[in-house]
Amino acid sequence: MGDAVVVADKEENFLVFNPAAERMFGAGPTEAKSREWSRRYGLYLPDKVTPFPRDQLPLTRSIRGEEVNDIEMFVRRESTPKGIWTRVNGRPLRGPTGELLGGVIVCRDISQAREEEFFRAGQSRVLEMIAADAPLADVLSNLVLLMESQAEGLRCSILLLNRDGKHVRHCTAPGLPEVFQRAMEGSEIGPRKGSCGTAMYTRRPVVVTDVMTNSLWADYRELARVCELSACWSTPILSAQGDVLGSFAMYRQEKRDPRPEETRLAQIATHIAGIAIERQRQQEILRERDARISLAAESANLAFWIMYPGQNTAWMSEKGRLLYSFDPRLPLTCDLILSRVHPDERTAVKAAYDRACALSGTFESEHRLLLPFGKTRWVIMRGRCLKDEKGHLLETIGVTLDVSAQRQADLRLQHQREEMAHRNRVSLMGEMTASFAHELTQPLTALANNASAARRFFEHGSIDVALLQQLLEEMVADSQRAGNVIHGIRSLVRKERSVRTPLNLNAVITDTVRLVRPDVLSRESVVTTELDSQLPQVCAALVEIRQVLLNLIINALDAMEKLPPRERHVIISTRSDQGDVAEVSVRDFGTGLPNDQPDKIFDHFFSTKQKGMGMGLTIVRSIVEAHGGTIVAENAPERGARIVVRLPAIREETHATMVA
Amino acid sequence: MSDPGEVKGKEVCVVDDDLSVLKSMYYLLASAGLKVRTFNRPEDFLAHAGTHHVQVAVVDIWMDRITGLEVLARLCAISPKTHVIVVTASEDLAAHATAKAIGPFAFFMKPFDDEKFISAVRVALKQNRK
Numbered sequence: 018m019g020d021a022v023v024v025a026d027k028e029e030n031f032l033v034f035n036p037a038a039e040r041m042f043g044a045g046p047t048e049a050k051s052r053e054w055s056r057r058y059g060l061y062l063p064d065k066v067t068p069f070p071r072d073q074l075p076l077t078r079s080i081r082g083e084e085v086n087d088i089e090m091f092v093r094r095e096s097t098p099k100g101i102w103t104r105v106n107g108r109p110l111r112g113p114t115g116e117l118l119g120g121v122i123v124c125r126d127i128s129q130a131r132e133e134e135f136f137r138a139g140q141s142r143v144l145e146m147i148a149a150d151a152p153l154a155d156v157l158s159n160l161v162l163l164m165e166s167q168a169e170g171l172r173c174s175i176l177l178l179n180r181d182g183k184h185v186r187h188c189t190a191p192g193l194p195e196v197f198q199r200a201m202e203g204s205e206i207g208p209r210k211g212s213c214g215t216a217m218y219t220r221r222p223v224v225v226t227d228v229m230t231n232s233l234w235a236d237y238r239e240l241a242r243v244c245e246l247s248a249c250w251s252t253p254i255l256s257a258q259g260d261v262l263g264s265f266a267m268y269r270q271e272k273r274d275p276r277p278e279e280t281r282l283a284q285i286a287t288h289i290a291g292i293a294i295e296r297q298r299q300q301e302i303l304r305e306r307d308a309r310i311s312l313a314a315e316s317a318n319l320a321f322w323i324m325y326p327g328q329n330t331a332w333m334s335e336k337g338r339l340l341y342s343f344d345p346r347l348p349l350t351c352d353l354i355l356s357r358v359h360p361d362e363r364t365a366v367k368a369a370y371d372r373a374c375a376l377s378g379t380f381e382s383e384h385r386l387l388l389p390f391g392k393t394r395w396v397i398m399r400g401r402c403l404k405d406e407k408g409h410l411l412e413t414i415g416v417t418l419d420v421s422a423q424r425q426a427d428l429r430l431q432h433q434r435e436e437m438a439h440r441n442r443v444s445l446m447g448e449m450t451a452s453f454a455h456e457l458t459q460p461l462t463a464l465a466n467n468a469s470a471a472r473r474f475f476e477h478g479s480i481d482v483a484l485l486q487q488l489l490e491e492m493v494a495d496s497q498r499a500g501n502v503i504h505g506i507r508s509l510v511r512k513e514r515s516v517r518t519p520l521n522l523n524a525v526i527t528d529t530v531r532l533v534r535p536d537v538l539s540r541e542s543v544v545t546t547e548l549d550s551q552l553p554q555v556c557a558a559l560v561e562i563r564q565v566l567l568n569l570i571i572n573a574l575d576a577m578e579k580l581p582p583r584e585r586h587v588i589i590s591t592r593s594d595q596g597d598v599a600e601v602s603v604r605d606f607g608t609g610l611p612n613d614q615p616d617k618i619f620d621h622f623f624s625t626k627q628k629g630m631g632m633g634l635t636i637v638r639s640i641v642e643a644h645g646g647t648i649v650a651e652n653a654p655e656r657g658a659r660i661v662v663r664l665p666a667i668r669e670e671t672h673a674t675m676v677a
Numbered sequence: 678m679s680d681p682g683e684v685k686g687k688e689v690c691v692v693d694d695d696l697s698v699l700k701s702m703y704y705l706l707a708s709a710g711l712k713v714r715t716f717n718r719p720e721d722f723l724a725h726a727g728t729h730h731v732q733v734a735v736v737d738i739w740m741d742r743i744t745g746l747e748v749l750a751r752l753c754a755i756s757p758k759t760h761v762i763v764v765t766a767s768e769d770l771a772a773h774a775t776a777k778a779i780g781p782f783a784f785f786m787k788p789f790d791d792e793k794f795i796s797a798v799r800v801a802l803k804q805n806r807k
C-alpha cells in the first residue's frame with residue numbers, strides 16, 4: 018500500500034485525498050470539519066480506544082502552521098476491524114509571501130512492523146516466564162493466546178505427552194470449549210488418533226484439512242462438531258535429544274490448508290513450547306533427584322551442610338538443623354555450626370577444618386556436639402572443599418552423621434572388653450604367684466636382715482652414726498621396693514582405664530621377663546630375648562602391654578608342659594619393620610597349632626590346653642587391635658608356635674584423631 | 678665390700694644377684710661379728726672358690742644368668758668341702774627338693790629367722806666337712 022496523502026486548506030476543506038488515503042481511512046473526502054474527523058475516519062490514540070483529540074490531529078496542527086513528525090495513530094473502521102497502525106508526518110502549506118494556506122499530511126501504514134513488534138514482545142514475555150520458572154500451564158496458555166492473537170479465527174492447543182510416551186498428560190486450549198480439554202487429557206496417542214495423537218506418534222507434522230472426512234479423526238468427529246472445528250494442523254514438539262514432548266495444533270472453522278505465515282507461527286510456537294517443556298522436565302528430574310538424595314540422607318540419618326567460609330554463612334538441610342538443634346528459620350554461619358562442637362574438641366575440629374580449607378582437601382572428624390540443655394551427641398563430620406577456577410576456596414560441602422547410638426553400643430562393648438581384660442589380669446595373678454611372692458619376699462628379707470643387723474649392732478654397742486644411717490637408708494629403700502611391687506600388682510588388678518604413653522617395648526619386655534622369672538624357673542623353663550635395639554617406640558598402655566606379654570609367655574609355657582625341662586624354651590624377639598611398625602614375636606617349641614586354622618586360638622572358647630586361662634589370647638587380640646595393631650599365630654620353623662604382634666610405631670607427624 | 682671383723686679367720690661367702698638382699702645379708706652377718714665376703718655375680722664366686730678355701734657359702738638358688746642349682750652343682754665339683762647354706766624366696770617345692778638333694782648344710786626360706794640363720798652359719802664355720 019502506498020502512502021496516504023491528504024491536503025486541506027485553512028478552512029479545513031479537503032483539497033487532496035488520494036486513493037491510498039481512501040483505503041486507509043475507509044472513506045473519501047467529506048464536508049466534515051476537524052471536530053468530526055476522529056469519529057468519521059476512526060482515528061485513535063496509540064492506546065487504540067481514545068479518539069484522537071481534534072486539536073492534536075496532525076492535519077489540524079499542520080494547518081495551524083506546525084511541523085508534525087512521526088506521530089503514531091491507530092485507525093479502525095468497520096471495514097478494517099483489525100485496525101491499521103500509521104505513522105504520520107505533517108507540514109503547513111504557505112503562499113509565495115509565506116502566508117498560511119493550509120496543511121498536508123503523509124500517512125504510512127506501519128501495521129505489519131507494529132504487529133511483528135508486538136509478536137516479538139509477546140514471545141519475549143513468554144520466554145521471560147519460562148526463565149522465571151512460571152508454572153508450565155501458565156506459560157503454555159500465554160503462548161497459545163499469543164499465537165491466537167496473530168490470526169483472526171485461529172484457535173490453538175498444546176498437548177503434553179506423559180513420560181510413558183503413550184498418553185496425553187495435559188492439554189492447554191484456552192480458546193476451545195472445556196469439553197475439548199477434558200477429552201484430550203489422558204487419551205492415548207497412536208497412528209490414527211486425530212492430528213495431535215498421530216503427530217506425536219509419527220513424530221511428523223499432520224495436516225488435516227477437514228476433520229469430518231479425514232479418517233484420522235474418526236474417533237473425534239463428535240468432539241470436532243461440538244467445538245466447531247474443521248481444519249486441524251498439528252506439529253510434534255521435540256526435545257533437543259529428539260524425544261517427543263507434546264504437540265502444538267492450530268484449528269480453523271474453515272476447511273483449508275495452512276498458509277505460509279501460519280506454518281511459520283507453528284514453527285515458533287513449537288520451538289518455544291519445546292524450551293518450556295524441556296526446562297520443566299529437567300527441573301522435575303532435578304527435584305526428583307533432590308528428593309531421592311534427601312530421602313536417602315534422611316534414612317541414613319545424614320545431615321547436609323554447605324559452609325561459605327569467606328562470607329561466614331552456611332546452609333543446612335532440615336535434618337541437619339534438627340541434629341544441631343537450630344531453629345528452621347535461624348540464619349546460619351560457619352561460626353554458629355562450629356559453636357555446637359563440644360568445647361573439649363572444638364579447637365581440634367576447627368584446626369582440622371581450617372587445614373582442609375587451606376589445602377582445599379577433605380576432612381573427617383569424629384566428635385561430640387554439645388547442644389542446648391546440655392544434650393550431647395556423637396557425630397562424624399565429613400567435608401570437601403570446592404575451589405573456583407582461580408583456585409580460591411568457594412565453599413565446603415559435607416555431611417554430618419549422627420553416630421550416638423552406635424557410639425553407645427561401642428561404649429558398652431568397650432566396657433565388656435575392659436571387664437574381660439580385668440578378669441584376665443586377675444587370673445594372670447593366680448598364674449604368677451611364685452613371681453609375685455618372690456618379688457615381695459626379696460625386699461622384705463632385706464628389710465628384716467637390715468633391721469636385725471641394726472638391733473645386733475646396738476646390743477653389742479658397736480654401732481656408729483654413719484653405719485646406723487646407712488642401715489636406715491637401706492631399710493627405707495627396701496620398703497619402697499616392696500611398696501612398688503604391691504603397686505605393680507595393684508595396677509594389674511585395678512579396674513582403672515589405662516593411659517597410653519610412648520613406650521619402649523624392649524624395656525617392657527626385659528622388665529616383664531625379669532618379673533616372671535620365678536614362675537618360669539618353677540616350671541623348669543627358660544625365657545630368652547632377642548631384642549632389636551633400633552625398635553621404634555609405640556604409643557600404648559603399659560599395663561595392657563604387660564598383660565599381653567604375660568599372657569603370651571604363660572601360653573607358651575603351657576604349650577610346652579609335656580616336654581622335657583631342657584626343651585622348654587620361649588624366645589621373645591623384637592624387630593622393627595621399616596620404622597613403621599614394632600614387631601614382637603613370642604615363640605615356643607611346643608606341639609604347634611592346628612594347621613588348618615592357626616588363628617582360631619584367638620577365639621573365645623578355643624583352647625587346646627587342659628588347664629589354662631581360656632580367654633587369655635582373645636583378650637590379647639582385643640588389646641592389640643585396640644592399639645591399632647595386628648596379631649597372627651603361625652607355626653614356627655621346625656616345631657612350636659609363634660605369635661607375632663605388630664603395633665604401629667609413633668610417627669614424627671602424629672595424625673590428629675579426635676577420638677577421645 | 679670390706680670385712681668389718683674377723684671370726685676365727687674364716688669368712689662366709691654370700692652369693693645373691695639381688696644387690697639389696699646381698700647388702701642386707703652382709704650387714705646381718707657382720708652384726709653377728711662374722712667375716713663376710715659378698716658376690717653379686719655367681720661366676721665371680723665360683724672363680725673365688727676355685728682359688729680359695731671357702732668354709733661356708735650362703736647361696737640364693739634363684740639367680741638370673743646361672744641358676745642357683747647350677748651354682749650348687751659346680752661348687753660341689755670345685756670345692757666339695759664348702760658348707761652350703763641355701764636361701765630361697767621361692768616356694769617351688771620341686772626346686773627345693775633338687776636343692777636339698779645336693780646336700781646343703783642348711784636350707785632357709787626367705788624371709789628367715791635371723792637367730793636361726795646366724796647360728797647355722799656359726800655352726801658351719803666351726804665344723805669341717807668330711
